[in-house]
Every structure is written in C-alpha cells, then in structure tokens.
Amino acid sequence: MSETTIAPSPVEIKAPERKWAGQSVPRKEDKRLTQGEGVFVDDVKRHGMGYVHFVRSPYAHAHITSIDVSKAEEISGVYGTMTGEEVAALTDPFFQLSTPPGAHLKDYALAVGKVRYLGEPVVAVVAETRELARDASELVEVEYEPLAAVVDARKAQDEGAAVLHEDSGTNLMWEGVYEWGDLDAAFAEADKIVKIEELHFHRFNSTPLECDGALVEFNPGTGQWTIHTNNQFPGFAQIMMGPAMRTGLDKLRFVTQDIGGGFGNKITSHPQLVVCCLLARKLKRPVQWTEWRTDFHLSMSHGNERWFRDTEVAVKNDGTLLGFRTKALDDAGAWLRYEPLGGVIWAQVTPGVYKWRHIRLDFTQVATNKAPCSPNRGYSRMQHLWFTERVIDIVAHELGLDPIEVRKRNYIKAEDMPYETPNGCVYDSGDYAAMLDLATDLIGWDTIEARREDAAARGKLLGAGIGSTLDSGTNNFGQSRMINPELQFSGNNEVATVKLDIFGEIVVTLGTTPQGQGHETTASQVVADILGCSVDDVHVRAGHDSYWNSHAGFSGTYASQFAVTGLGAVKGATDMLAEQIKRLGSVILGGVPEDALELAEGTVRIKDNPEAALPFMACGAIINANNAGLPEDLDVTLNCRYVYRPPFQVPDLERKFGNLTLTYAAQIHAAVVEIDPETGHYEVVDYAAVDDCGVRIHPQIVEGQVMGATAQALGAAMHESFEYDEDGNLLTPNFYDYHVPHALDMPPLQTGSIESASPFTPLGTKGMGEGGGAGIHAVCAAVQDALRGHGDAIVHDSWNPYQRVWEMLEHPERTRELVQVVDA
Amino acid sequence: MGAVASSQTVTVTVNGVEYEREVEARKLLIHFVRDDLDLTGSHIGCDTGNCGACSLIVNGQLLKSCMLLAVQADGATIETVEGLAEDGELAALQQSFSDHHALQCGYCTPGMLMSATALLRANPSPSDDEIKKALQGNICRCTGYWNIFEAVKAASA
C-alpha cells in the first residue's frame, strides 16, 4: 500500500457570514454584454493599424523550397510581410516542456523550412484593410515539395513512416509508464479478466464562437509591447514568448477585456502573438489579427486524441473492480505547444470515481501531421475519465450486471473522503452515490423500461446510460516534473488586489481572464460579504491587464480553478483590507480595540455603539489625501495585493506519487437516447445533470457552466470531430461540416446539485466549469444500452455519428470482437 | 441603366441614425457596420453563414449580415443590438437574458437578441418549439441554449 501523501491540511474556514455568496445576484457583466458594449479584441482599433492575414500551408507535410513575397509587397496599401526565415533570425525556438525526443523540436512562430500540418502559418501579410491583406496573400508565392503524411497515430512509429521533426529523429514525442498498487496480485485475485482491445477518444474541441485575435502595439522608446488579445492564459504566453523574443517578460503587456469563450482553446496562440509583435516592431505600426473560423479549425488547439489499447480489467464476479492496465497512445499533432503535459494531467483522476487500487498505464505520445493539440475543456482528464466509464459500462454489459449497481459498488464513498488515490491525489470531498440517486431520480430511471417499450412500438430503440466524471481543479504544476524532471514549475497561484479609493470606492483587480464565467460578479460577492457592504458598492475591473500588476506566473482562466485560486486571492486581499480598515478605524475612533469593531453598511463601526462609525469614504480620504497626524507605525495603505498559493508539495517523481490537484468537483449525468434502427439516426430525448462543486458562490453561474459543458459534450459525442483524410486534409474545417449543437438539437434538461464543501479551500468552494465530459460518457452508455439485445455492439469510440450507430447495428460483430471475457 | 461599379456610396439608417459612406462592392454588411460605422456590438463567428453572430434586422427582416453586401443595403433601415435599449434602459428581452443567465461570454448575445426581437415582433406569444425554431440560426457555445429559451419565453406576452 502506498505511503500517504502529505494531504493538504483542512482549512479552518473563517468564512464571512454569507449574505451575498450563495445568491444568484444579477451579473455585473450583463449590462454591457446585452447592449453590445463588450470589448472583444476585434472591437479594439488603433489609428494606422495594419491587418494581418496568414498564408498557410496547403499541405499536411512538405518542404518549403522557396518563398517570394515581392509581388505582395508591391501592392499599394500593403505594409509588409514576415516569413519563417525572419522569425528564425529574430527569435529563438519556443521552450519545449518535453524531455528528448520531444525536447529537440524547434518550434518557431512561423514555419521554418518545412510545413507539418495543413493550415500551418507560413507567411504573414499586413495591409491597410482586411480585404487587401487577403488579396495580397494570394500574391505570395510559396513553393513546396510535398512529403508523405502521417495521419494515424497508431502508424506514427512504424518503420518507414514519415518523420515530422528531423531534430528528434522520431515521431515519438514522450512516453512514460505509470504503475501503482500490485497488478499481479489484483489479477490473481480477480474472478474474470475483461479484455478490451481498443477504445478511442476522438479529436475535437470547444470551438468558442470568437476566434483568437490580437492587436499589438510596440513602443520603440521603451521597448514595450502592448498585446490586446483574448489569450486566456497570459502567464503561460509570457513564459513562452519572452525568452523566444529575447525580451523581458514585463515588456509583454497583456490586455484583455471580454473574451468570447475560451474553454482552453485560447491558451496556445503565442506563436501568432509573436508574429504580431515582430511585425508591430518592424512596420512601426499597430498590427491587428483576427483568426478566421476556418483557420481556427485547421490549426488551433485540437483536443487530445487518445487510444486506449490492450486494456485488461481485473474483476470479481460481483462486479467489484480491482484494477486495470492499459496502453494509452496520444496524438499530439504536429507541434508540442502545451504537450506533453497531457501525459501526466490525466493522473489527477487516475481511478476516476472508482475504488480500484491497482493500475498501470503506459503513456505514449506521438506527433502527426495534424493541427497541434493543446488544452480543450476537460483537458486530458476527460479522455481518461471517458475510458474509466467505458470500462465500467462494458464490464457491466459483459457480466450482465446492472450498470447502476456496479457503479455504486465501485464508487468511492462519501465516508472515505478525503480519499487518497493510488497515486497520491487527494479527492477532497464528494458523494457520488447520492449524486447518482439524484440523477436517476431526475431522469425517471424506473420508467425506462416502459419508455423502451413505447419507443419499440414506434420502431425505435431506446437506451439509457450514466456518465460519471470529475472536474479536478487547481493544478499543482509540479506534476510537470513527472514529464520532465528538469522543469522548474510547481504549485500554483493567483493574485487579486482590493483597494479603497479616496472617495470610498472599492476597486477589485483580478489576475484572471474570464471568458463568461462571471468573475466580476462572484468576486464582488466575496468582497461584499467580508466588507459588509453591497455588491453594488464593489467595482471589479473588467478583464486582465499586466500593467495592473495583479498577476503572477500562473495567472489566467483555465483548468477549473477560479472559485479556489481567483476567489481565494480575492478573499485574501479583502481580508487584508478589512483588517487594515479596522486598524485605521481603531485609531480614528479613539483607540478602540480592533475586535470591538465590525464592518457593516459601508462603514467600520463599534459593535456595541454602531453610531460610532467611520464610512469607507472617510477611510479612503484619510489614507490617500489627509494623512497628517497618523501614528508613524500605522501600516495601512488600503491597497492590498494578495497572492493565493494552494498548499502543494513537489510530487515524488520516482513513484509518480503526490497530490496533483487541490479540488475535485464531480458531475453525474443520465442520458436517454432513441435510435432509428433503419438509419442509425438518433436523438437524445431526455437528460439529467447533477453536479457537486462544493460551496457555490453563485448557483446560477454554476448551473450555467454545467449546462454549457453538457451541450458541448452532446455535440462532441454525436457530431463534432476533426476528421482528416489520409493526406492530412481536414474534412471539417468550418461550422457547415463540423456540426455543433443548435437550438433544435437540445433535449429537455433537468439539473440537480449537492454541495460537498472542500475542506482545503478558503471558501469551501471547488473549481468547476470544464465538466469532465460527462455528456460524452452518458451518451456512449445510452447508445450501448439501446443496442443491448440488438447485436450487443460495444461502443468503443467517443464519437458516434449516425453512420457508426448504423454500423454497430449492421455489424455488431466488428465491435464485439474488441472485447473478451476470460476466467482469471 | 443601373451602374456597374466596384464601389459606390451607400446610405443607411442604423438605429435611427443616418450614415453615408463610400464602400467597395465586395464589403460585407457586417464589416461595414463594425469597421466603417464603428458599431462593434454585432459579431463575426464563422466563415460560412452558420453561426448567426452577425444577425441584424434590415428593413424589418432578420438576416445574417455576413451574407449581404453593404451595397445591397443601400437605402435600408437597419437595427442592431445597440438600438435595443432606450436611454440606457434595457429592453425587456435584454433584462430577461440577464435575469435568466442566458448569456455567459456575451459573444453570441447580440445576434441572439436580434433573432429573439424579430420573433417576438412577429409572434408575441411563441411556443417552446417556435422559440427554438426562431433561434436555430444562432450558435451559442457557452449556455447550451436552455436559459436562452427561458429568457425569451419570460419576455414574451
């Protein structure tokens, strides 16, 4: 049995009396957004700015033999161009997170010498108008020598396969073996071994409605770049861009305001931002780039595509799962832009929601001639959680057991929380069985058989399925050292600043880059509870700006953490401010002890004599403009910056053991589908989603995230896929062929929730938002249930378009042969 | 005989204000509104006319302005999201969107509001199915639509 990790100490929550937190107050963001007064990056204009259009590779894999920009540059109104050759002269390759062979990649902001995926940016053209930039790009002449393309990750390491990166000499980017517990003992104890030859999680992403973009200005006198952008993780972008551009990080000022959705897909725009920076400096004018929808599909942030092969599951006859081994093959695409972190991030949820203790996963990541992968909602955990859900569903199916009972038998129990997983992660709290009961209740699980009969009478096959998932939040970046021990990252942080201005205005500055999660609103709720004022008195600055100096290395909005890190920072800063207000109040109110004071109704006052009150306005005025006569040692500025730092240790790299995330929100979903067996066409006809993210600051915002994640998961399960042909052409480069859910596609939805407070966080909250793909797990289970008794096909792929469902009905043997149950 | 020209002067009335600009024939109405008229409330989310973020009401008709040339709108009366609120007071639909958390990032919201506005003008008491049908041309990636349906229902007669 593994040694216990150092679990975080439970936090004694000195939470303020909740007057605002827990209420679904009106969102501050809505007034501007409903009036079209949001400021998204393409809304920002500068006099004399040039518009960028990227010339992109038409080949999945090719040598670049020549580039001629002269004809483009001759056009009046074209301000200039940039090629990979210039980029290679002006910058150093981006820092690689991987060990060799991935470490050897030379990743520049534009293709240098070679293109490795269709859509890879090769040349940038800047012109007076968008149309002219587009026109001029057609005059750029690029000669290519096409090469064979590698499109199937399973073939990427074959003898004779085309190698993408000569610098690494192989398409293998990273590999590692994870093993915990005692597999031999587990398989010896098992009654049965369920063998699953291959499961496949497909390539898609969340296609935020706003594409990436930036408007970059360069100040030659100070060497300062100002990057107006919608990049959602400026901390990461800075770390990547600064060294590459041979400039200090503070010279890269990031400014964001409103962002039209991120979902992780706006983390790796740094190559294009570098190009814009170089062009702004070269052309001595602001440079504007808005990514086309097609270019986003071709090139930005595809989610990890992952195979799980040669899976073996050790099971008891009663359905108790003892352990599993599997080989995960991950397709990183053409470049490692945030990868290979996906190779360890899944381990935050190694056992999923289940109690098995004996696990081995061999992880291999390869490069292919497809768009580079980078985080997509549920990043790397979703893939693994889907795998665990497929396993439990297939085991139940093959052993003829009730999928509800098997889940309950194997769920980690509420009384076992905090629960240490086989690899030392600590699940803080949760009651999965209660959530499952709630989900089945909401969907009317006991009516399923009657509904199945009713559907059959109409010639349809009805199926119901469960998807259980986790939303692990607040990363310990020390897990990156399991990928590469040389990396100097660990822990996490987020910053907030809260100040009281001259006229008593309370101003909050966040380090985050919200894309719709309502940070201004929830931050104001936390502040209002601590300061005893109204949320309307709390002004939260919109967006992010490096110049506010309210950020740290990990600042941004990603990975389901704001309610912990962001609000933790807000609480910390506000607690500091509250304490300072009392300290000042103590002095001004005649030396009253601080614990005799309270903050209420926008004042600091004596508890037993509320009329002895100092309004916040007075406090602000005294400190900022009227401070003569204050005690010399009075340490009060009323401008408090706080860095929230979650309690993490660097994991044990040898055992690959340690706490990798601070909080574990959970979601359990139930889906009902109806299949038309003649066509394979199917619909989700009923749906329930239950979530638990601990203490909820704003229930309506939480529910909104659950709904959004559900809709995206349904789209991914049924329709959305980045499909490539064998030459590396993307067949779904726009919303015409890549079908995302529209209004008429939405099933009825019921939601439910429970709150299992986290013992480890300042407010008892857990990060949430990504959702962990529960909808995909549930739809796969429902489809499989519908096919029970009609060939018993096994759902082995996360993408199940109509044709696949039809094929499972027509040729169930093709999927049945993937699964084998043998006596142990 | 009408002129055949690669650019022309276009006069439009947008939210009650008249504008006159010289435009290239190829300029899309959405770019004209955003770049030439500085009305950046309407958005662009795709290349193929699928997302509806650019939805406007032109001469009383809801359409996607990424598939209309600005020159085609010469003489037209155009309504955009900027014209919905009156003197800083949110329209009932806008308030309902906020009340029901029918927006998160807000990028699809202007188009969604124009589609909902067009619906309620033509059909003040739509059924649930009619609401879905009316919003079918507007993609949202954040909300899953359910709260949007509720918001429109709540704002209807």
Added chain:
Amino acid sequence: MLPREVEYAKPASVAEALTILAGSDGARALAGGQTLINVMKARAASPDVLVDLNGLDDLKGIELGADGTLTIGAMATYTDVVGSAEARARPILGEVCSQIADVQVRNRGTIGGNVCSNDPTNHLPPLMAAIGARFTIASQSGERTVAASEFFLGVYLTAAGPGELLTKITIPAGKHDGFAAVTLGADGTCIANAAASLNGSLRVALGCVDAVPIVVQPSSSDEASVREAVRGVGLAPPADVHASSEYRAHLAEVLAVRAARQAAERI
C-alpha cells in the same frame, strides 16, 4: 474569408439584368446570396460582376392558377413560400422550405437560388424533380421552359447558363407528396434525402447520391417495390465525412420508402 474585388449592379428590370449578364462571361446573378456570398468569401469562385436580382419584383410572386398550377417566381424566398396561402395548394413546398437551415437564411434564400446552385445536398432539386416542376429560363433571345430532367445537369450546373436567368418554376396541381431526409442535426445539411410524388403514378427522386437528382418510378408505393426500384439504379453515391458510399446508398433506399409512404398516406 473575404471576397475578391467585384463589380455590382442592381438592375430595375429583368431585361436590364439579362443585358448585364450577357455582357460579361464573369457576370453572375445574385439571388439570396446564402450560397454565393459564402462561395465568394472562400474564393472558390469569384464573379467579375454581381447582378443583384433583389429589385426585380416581377420574379417574386407566387400565383395559383384556376387549374391548381402553382407559379413560383425564382426570387420567392423560402419564407415567402412558407407563408404563402397560394403555396399551400401544394403543402410539401412549405413543409420542406421550413426545414431549410434557419429563419435568417429562409428570409433571404430563394427557390431559384436553391435549384440553380444545384448542390447535391440541397432539398429542392429532388423535390422539384419528383413533383414534375418545369423551369422557365429567360435570355436576351427569348424564353424556354424545361423539365427537371433537362434542368439539372451536373454538380452546381443547370440549364440556366451564362447570360440566362431562371425566372419562374411552374408546378402542376397535386397533393400526394412526401419528403424524407437524414440531416446533420435538426434542420441541418442533408446527408441523404428523397422526395416522392404520387399523382397517378409514383415518382421518387433521390438527392445527395449523384450530381443530379435520380428519379425512379416504382410500380407501387409499397416498400418492396420502392426498394426494388432504387436498387435497380445501382447507386454509387459519393463518400464524404458524413457518410460512406455504402451508408448513403442504404439511406437513399430507406428514405425513398418513407417518402413514398408519406405521399401515399397524405390525404
């Protein structure tokens, strides 16, 4: 994704439109724009001159003759058809038009544009082929009217050639029609579709399986006859990301049966 430079004209009469269209090889008619503008944005095709037909009221009407014949102007929009009392004489028209895309597209997209673009996945070409529509084409040298089999010539190719305009579609009286489709999501692009019309004899038109609608005439509307007729064609549909050739051929058969059944069961 922006169009190339183009010249634009908005003629006030059909005659004027024909003159401009005849005047240049690169002149194209602009109807609803719901296809053409996207094509131009992608630069898959770049006309030299756009001839905007939206001012031609002559092309917009929907008329119902005493004998039940419907005449639909080429510039009638999907919304016009859905809302037209006259078009209700042939209910399948409004039913199918209301499934196309979304209300924004339906407000601008035209019947003429749909058939003239002849995208194999469009709804209207197989429907028009099944119900026996006739297409009137005008040019500077006169006017001619052709049947669907002579109108739909190839992918994106119809008998309305350079310098010509489809002006109206004439639809005979009838009611026993059906339409079935499998689409990419609700009201989405058709993966496969079929239209059927039972006016004395049965005509079934298959869309999405070839460059033009494939018309078969099963001996009756029962399932076996329809399947036999479809199989007799020996379909080899195109494969794409949404369907293999085999799957598409299978769908065509199933949808043909359903469309035929709908036609037979429509009172």
